[in-house]
Amino acid sequence: MNKVRRMVFLSFLVGMALVIYIAESQIPVLFPGIKLGLANTISLTALILLGWKEALTVMFLRTLLGSIFGGTMSAFMFSIAGGILSNIVMIILYKYFKNSISLSAISICGAIFHNIGQLLVASIIIEDFRIYIYLPVLLISGVVTGYFIGWCTKFLTENLYKIPMFKNLKG
Numbered sequence: 358m359n360k361v362r363r364m365v366f367l368s369f370l371v372g373m374a375l376v377i378y379i380a381e382s383q384i385p386v387l388f389p390g391i392k393l394g395l396a397n398t399i400s401l402t403a404l405i406l407l408g409w410k411e412a413l414t415v416m417f418l419r420t421l422l423g424s425i426f427g428g429t430m431s432a433f434m435f436s437i438a439g440g441i442l443s444n445i446v447m448i449i450l451y452k453y454f455k456n457s458i459s460l461s462a463i464s465i466c467g468a469i470f471h472n473i474g475q476l477l478v479a480s481i482i483i484e485d486f487r488i489y490i491y492l493p494v495l496l497i498s499g500v501v502t503g504y505f506i507g508w509c510t511k512f513l514t515e516n517l518y519k520i521p522m523f524k525n526l527k528g
Contacts, residue, residue: 362522367403367411374399374419379427391498394468394506396423400440401447401464401510406517409448416440431482435475442474443467461507468503469496 378396386392396419404412420440424433447467450458472495480486517523 363407367407367414370399370403370407370411370415371418371422374415375422375426378419378423382423382427388494388498391495391502393502394471395509397443397464397467397471397506398509398513400444401460401467401506402513402517404444404447404451405460405510405514406523409452412448413441413444416444434482435478438478439471439474442477443471446470459507460511461504464507464510465500465503468499468506472496472499 374396377399381392381395384392397416400412400416400419403415417437417440420433420436424430424436428436444467447463450463450466455463472492476489476492476495480488
């Protein structure tokens with residue numbers, strides 16, 4: 358894939374992730390701190406189709422722009438901490454274990470580490486690590502949402518590969 362086409366595709370992924378992120382932020386949460394994280398589908402897709410640098414770029418730009426357009430500085434801190442930690446875990450798992458574990462398992466691990474990163478920021482802000490008592494609830498939600506995001510990503514990437522212009526993407 359040539360550089361211009363790759364850059365346009367990356368920009369398209371950032372735009373999609375941003376729209377999903379902002380739309381999802383308008384959905385009321387049933388339980389504090391728990392949401393689907395649908396924009397992570399796009400970050401994981403970027404990892405699979407383009408590579409780890411692009412996946413981090415999508416996550417960072419989505420988080421930054423989403424916080425500018427519809428969030429707060431505290432939302433940025435929580436999102437970026439969770440996003441960096443989860444993406445690092447997913448990058449390592451995908452690079453070394455993509456043939457051994459499913460995409461949903463990689464996504465579940467990413468969701469769990471996203472929650473751990475957010476709790477770390479919360480514990481620093483409130484200066485109390487007892488907030489980790491909330492971790493079991495977040496772990497359960499991470500397994501459920503991570504599985505769903507992994508399934509959606511698998512469906513998306515499999516169908517993108519059917520489009521002629523995406524057949525030469527890195528796999």
